[in-house]
Amino acid sequence: MSRAIAGLPAAARAFLALPHTATLATLRPDGTPHVTPVRFTFDAPAGLVRVTTRAGARKARNVAAxxxxxxxxxxxxxxxxxxxxxxxxxxxxxxxxxxxAVRRYTARYRAAPPAPPEPVVIEMAVDRVLSLNL
Structure with missing residues (x-):
């Protein structure tokens, strides 16, 4: 577990457990930002965020590139x-x-994620946390 996650207050953990949508920011190959709404899961013990998507999605291509x-x-x-x-x-x-990723998504959102062709998961190892009013 990263130091950033180890110090995460209970209120922040509870906030991340709510079934909200978030925005995921990645960088295109030309360096410009790409921001898209996503559903995600947060695995605090592992310090991982998981986002299921399809291999051809811009966000997955940005990360892979x-x-x-x-x-x-x-x-x-x-x-x-x-x-x-x-x-x-x-x-x-x-x-x-x-x-x-699908198991955790289904538990969080009480429904399975979409089943696109060529499914992939984006996994982010969290090393920094910023927040307001939590």
């Missing part, structure tokens, strides 16, 4: 409360990792 692990940011907001998780991300189509 980055260096060994691309920097990304995910922000969940609700009124004047918000929390941003930042870290390095990778894209994988590993069946076990994808199944774990």
């Amino acid at each position: 980055g260096d060994a692990a691309a920097r990304v940011a995910l922000c969940q907001a609700d009124g004047f409360r918000w929390l941003t998780l930042e870290g390095r991300a990778t894209v994988t189509d590993d069946p076990a990792r994808l199944a774990e």
Whole structure:
């Protein structure tokens, strides 16, 4: 568990457990930002954010085009409360990792995620947390 996650207050953990949508910011190959709404899961013990998507989605292509692990940011907001998780991300189509992402998504949102062709999971190892009013 990263130091950023280890110090996460209970109120912040509870906020991340709410079934909200967040925005995921990645960088296109030309360096411009790409921000898209996503549903996600947060695994505090592992310090991981998981986003299921399809291999051809711009966000997955942006992460895959980055260096060994691309920097990304995910922000969940609700009124004047918000929390941003930042870290390095990778894209994988590993069946076990994808199944774990789907399991956690289904538990959080009480419905399975969409089942696109060529499913992948973006995994972000959180190393920085920013928040307001949590």
